[in-house]
Amino acid sequence: xxxxxxxxxxxxxxxxxxxxxxxxxxxxxxxxxxxxxxxxxxxxxxxxxxxxxxxxxxxxxxxxxxxxxxxxxxxxxxxxxxxxxxxxxxxxxxxxxxxxxxxxxxxxxxxxxxxxxxxxxxxxxxxxxxxxxxxxxxxxxxxxxxxxxxxxxxxxxxxxxxxxxxxxxxxxxxxxxxxxxxxxxxxxxxxxxxxxxxxxxxxxxxxxxxxxxxxxxxxxxxxxxxxxxxxxxxxxxxxxxxxxxxxxxxxxxxxxxxxxxxxxxxxxxxxxxxxxxxxxxxxxxxxxxxxxxxxxxxxxxxxxxx
Amino acid sequence: xxxxxxxxxxxxxxxxxxxxxxxxxxxxxxxxxxxxxxxxxxxxxxxxxxxxxxxxxxxxxxxxxxxxxxxxxxxxxxxxxxxxxxxxxxxxxxxxxxxxxxxxxxxxxxxxxxxxxxxxxxxxxxxxxxxxxxxxxxxxxxxxxxxxxxxxxxxxxxxxxxxxxxxxxxxxxxxxxxxxxxxxxxxxxxxxxxxxxxxxxxxxxxxxxxxxxxxxxxxxxxxxxxxxxxxxxxxxxxxxxxxxxxxxxxxxxxxxxxxxxxxxxxxxxxxxxxxxxxxxxxxxxxxxxxxxxxxxxxxxxxxxxx
DNA sequence: AGTACTCTGTAGGTTGTCTTCATGGAATAC
DNA sequence: GTATTCCATGAAGACAACCTACAGAGTACT
Numbered sequence: 001x002x003x004x005x006x007x008x009x010x011x012x013x014x015x016x017x018x019x020x021x022x023x024x025x026x027x028x029x030x031x032x033x034x035x036x037x038x039x040x041x042x043x044x045x046x047x048x049x050x051x052x053x054x055x056x057x058x059x060x061x062x063x064x065x066x067x068x069x070x071x072x073x074x075x076x077x078x079x080x081x082x083x084x085x086x087x088x089x090x091x092x093x094x095x096x097x098x099x100x101x102x103x104x105x106x107x108x109x110x111x112x113x114x115x116x117x118x119x120x121x122x123x124x125x126x127x128x129x130x131x132x133x134x135x136x137x138x139x140x141x142x143x144x145x146x147x148x149x150x151x152x153x154x155x156x157x158x159x160x161x162x163x164x165x166x167x168x169x170x171x172x173x174x175x176x177x178x179x180x181x182x183x184x185x186x187x188x189x190x191x192x193x194x195x196x197x198x199x200x201x202x203x204x205x206x207x208x209x210x211x212x213x214x215x216x217x218x219x220x221x222x223x224x225x226x227x228x229x230x231x232x233x234x235x236x237x238x239x240x241x242x243x244x245x246x247x248x249x250x251x252x253x254x255x256x257x258x259x260x261x262x263x264x265x266x267x268x269x270x271x272x273x274x275x276x277x278x279x280x281x282x283x284x285x286x287x288x289x290x291x292x293x294x295x296x297x298x299x300x301x302x303x304x305x306x
Numbered sequence: 307x308x309x310x311x312x313x314x315x316x317x318x319x320x321x322x323x324x325x326x327x328x329x330x331x332x333x334x335x336x337x338x339x340x341x342x343x344x345x346x347x348x349x350x351x352x353x354x355x356x357x358x359x360x361x362x363x364x365x366x367x368x369x370x371x372x373x374x375x376x377x378x379x380x381x382x383x384x385x386x387x388x389x390x391x392x393x394x395x396x397x398x399x400x401x402x403x404x405x406x407x408x409x410x411x412x413x414x415x416x417x418x419x420x421x422x423x424x425x426x427x428x429x430x431x432x433x434x435x436x437x438x439x440x441x442x443x444x445x446x447x448x449x450x451x452x453x454x455x456x457x458x459x460x461x462x463x464x465x466x467x468x469x470x471x472x473x474x475x476x477x478x479x480x481x482x483x484x485x486x487x488x489x490x491x492x493x494x495x496x497x498x499x500x501x502x503x504x505x506x507x508x509x510x511x512x513x514x515x516x517x518x519x520x521x522x523x524x525x526x527x528x529x530x531x532x533x534x535x536x537x538x539x540x541x542x543x544x545x546x547x548x549x550x551x552x553x554x555x556x557x558x559x560x561x562x563x564x565x566x567x568x569x570x571x572x573x574x575x576x577x578x579x580x581x582x583x584x585x586x587x588x589x590x591x592x593x594x595x596x597x598x599x600x601x602x603x604x605x606x607x608x609x610x611x612x
Numbered sequence: 613a614g615t616a617c618t619c620t621g622t623a624g625g626t627t628g629t630c631t632t633c634a635t636g637g638a639a640t641a642c
Numbered sequence: 643g644t645a646t647t648c649c650a651t652g653a654a655g656a657c658a659a660c661c662t663a664c665a666g667a668g669t670a671c672t
Contacts, residue, residue: 001385003309018650031630033651038628045392053638053649063391067384074380078373079307085369086350324619337661339620344659359618359669 003071005039008032009047009061010068014137014273017054024137069157069274076278083280090117091281096135097143099124100227101268104246105143105163108292109285118281126225129202130154132271140282141289142271147205150267159277161270161286164246164293167300168206168264169256171234171243176255178240183258186213195230195241196220202266206242209262246296268293309377311345314338315353315367316374320443320579323360330443375463375580382584389586396423397587402441403449405430406533407574410552411449411469414598415591424587432531435508436460438577446588447595448577453511456573465583467576467592470552470599473606474512474570475562477540477549482561484546489564492519501536501547502526508572512548515568552602574599 011021018036022029040047047061057065083089097106102124113120125135132144133154143163146152150162170184178184178192190210196218197203211218221239224230227248230241235253243256244266250256270289276282317327324342328335346353353367363371389395403412408430419426431441438450439460449469452458456468476490484494496516502524503509517524527545530536533554536547541559549562550572556562576595582588 001381001388003381006384019648027629028631029650030632030652034629037651043388050638050650053647055650060391063387064384067387070384071377071380074377075307075309078312078370078376081369081373082307082349085366325617333660334662335619336621336663340660343620356619356668361619 002039002042005035005042006064006068006071008035008039008068009057009065010072012036012048012055013057013062013065013069016056066157072273072275073278076275080278080280080283088117089279089281089284091279092119092121093141093279093281093285094121094123094139095141095143095285096123096125096139098145098268099126100244100247101143101145101164101166104296105268105289105292108295109288112288112291113285116284118284120285133158136271136273136276140272140276140279141286143268143289144271145202145266145268147202147263147266150269152269152271155271157274159272159274161272161277161290162267163270163289164268164297166266166268166297167245167258168203168242168266169245169248170240170259171231171248171254171256172240173235173238174253174255176238176240178257179255181257183260185261186210186259189240189259190214190216190218192219192240193238194218194220195222195224195233195239197225197242198223201225203242206259206262206264209264210259213262245300308345308348311341311348312370312374312377314341314345314374315363315371316378318342318354318361319363319368319371319375322362372463378579378581379584382581386584386586386589394423395585395587395590397585398425398427399447399585399587399591400427400429400445401447401449401591402429402431402445404451404574405432406550406553407449407451407470407472410602411574411595411598414601415594418594418597419591422590424590426591434506439464442577442579442582446578446582446585447592449574449595450577451508451572451574453508453569453572456575458575458577461577463580465578465580467578467583467596468573469576469595470574470603472572472574472603473551473564474509474548474572475551475554476546476565477537477554477560477562478546479541479544480559480561482544482546484563485561487563489566491567492516492565495546495565496520496522496524498525498546499544500524500526501528501530501539501545503531503548504529507531509548512565512568512570515570516565519568551606 008021011024015021015024018032019029022032025032036048043060043064045060046058047064048055049058102122106122110120127135129144129146129152131154132142132152133156135142136158144152151160170189172179178188181188194207196207207218207220222233227243230243231248231254233239234241242264245256248254248256270286272282314327317330321327321330324335324338328338331338342354349366349370351366352364353370354361355364408428412428416426433441435450435452435458437460438448438458439462441448442464450458457466476495478485484490487494500513502513513524513526528539533549536549537554537560539545540547548570551562554560554562576592578588
């Protein structure tokens with residue numbers, strides 16, 4: 001039972017095809033195929049089976065793939081101890097982040113880690129909740145969010161660390177008739193004209209929650225993804241929208257009002273493959289992310305800004 | 307950080323010299339030396355340092371060696387799951403056992419595992435307590451004993467599983483004046499003429515304990531290792547000796563009497579390197595050993611045989 | 613001083629892994 | 643139904659890693 005082969009199976013479990021594994025490990029598909037073959041010869045049974053024009057793991061293959069993940073985690077733990085022994089953690093930490101969370105999380109992190117041996121590479125992705133797990137294969141830390149629980153959908157083998165709990169407020173023009181209120185209820189906003197997000201996007205569940213609370217059918221005029229565009233439209237109309245509290249700039253004609261009585265909070269979490277989570281540099285960055293998140297929450301704890 | 311190198315360091319930590327590692331891994335010392343060198347080049351610092359005409363690990367080397375042990379354990383755990391998945395455990399399990407313990411432990415184990423895929427290779431060693439740890443490098447299970455605690459001296463990184471608690475009785479001729487007693491106290495036996503064991507051998511501590519209890523200087527006429535020889539001498543003289551209850555054949559002119567009031571029990575334990583302890587076949591054999599030990603203890607729980 | 617032991621270095625052979633190029637099957641497009 | 647595309651696999655050769663063999667240097671024991 002060789003480490004090499006277990007690692008290969010683990011990679012296959014994460015990526016699902018010989019070609020994908022080959023690209024991820026900088027080899028040709030032929031090399032991967034040959035390794036897979038020798039792994040099966042040593043195992044004495046089939047670890048993959050044909051499925052369509054590709055392959056998928058057999059039960060035996062899945063078992064060994066899980067073992068590969070355990071081993072990778074153990075190895076990463078050793079490397080973390082080694083890094084700690086040598087002094088400073090170093091290396092590149094790749095972060096894939098949801099833009100609306102990265103906006104408030106990343107600046108202090110990058111500032112705080114400047115001058116250390118850690119290089120942080122941030123890329124931003126705005127994808128459906130279920131795709132965050134895939135991003136974890138190519139990035140050390142994935143900053144994701146979920147409206148229903150701390151753990152985003154589709155993350156099973158990954159480590160999940162909660163970072164922030166961010167209220168989702170109702171955004172409106174400062175001249176809007178509801179702008180005078182301290183906070184709002186579902187009944188208050190059920191009759192409004194809305195800007196929503198495309199169906200299936202997380203924020204949509206807030207509007208669904210409002211709808212469920214009041215029994216009303218909401219009047220959704222637009223379905224838009226980009227928050228900046230939504231802000232611009234809201235500031236210049238009587239439309240209202242759901243926007244995250246920490247990153248929405250108020251003033252300039254835009255106000256946020258807390259929505260009580262409907263589930264209107266998102267959980268921002270870090271999602272990582274367990275082995276990557278063990279790395280000292282990753283843990284250092286993660287700690288910075290948590291600190292940044294806690295700081296942001298503290299600055300907003302008084303409620304939405306006027 | 308390669309698995310290969312960590313494994314090498316772990317092996318070096320266990321065996322202490324390049325030559326010993328080379329023999330254990332069926333390579334030439336030159337090969338081991340070269341591997342060590344590349345490991346150090348990749349680590350970026352010295353992992354071993356000259357000591358006399360050999361080498362010893364540096365602090366950094368020890369750290370990585372521990373990591374190697376952790377990894378080996380994790381790998382063994384994966385292999386154990388794999389064996390369990392495939393059905394029956396198979397393979398060779400090497401046991402190094404203290405003869406006086408193997409005598410009562412091994413027969414049921416070998417009988418019980420006959421016909422399974424597990425082959426048990428037993429070898430017997432009668433060594434000082436501190437050398438059991440060394441045997442663990444070359445054997446899967448070392449059956450050792452200790453008079454002071456369950457964990458034999460010198461076992462630090464090894465897993466220790468208690469097997470049996472065996473009383474050490476006073477053996478004497480059936481015609482001896484003390485043979486009529488149900489049990490004996492230190493005061494009863496302080497004046498006897500003894501057969502002891504060489505100084506430093508475990509059983510010697512029983513006599514030391516008797517001596518400490520009574521303040522008497524014991525009359526030790528002979529110092530002999532082999533229990534069979536001791537039995538023969540005791541049966542044919544007025545000398546008394548300390549012998550283990552489970553394996554000393556009574557009848558034939560030899561009787562055992564319980565000694566109360568002095569520490570006269572030995573702890574028989576299984577000592578294993580943690581990674582070997584994870585193997586399914588090893589765990590199976592270990593379970594058989596425990597069952598055998600429990601069975602023996604039960605058969606003797608009524609006290610020493612007449 | 614001589615002997616024995618341990619580690620290290622060099623040269624050369626063996627093994628294993630990868631790349632290249634070509635082939636064949638399975639889904640999809642036309 | 644045929645063509646196209648995608649994915650996996652096979653054979654042959656290049657390349658790198660590892661090992662053995664053998665010689666050399668340093669340290670301990672006698």
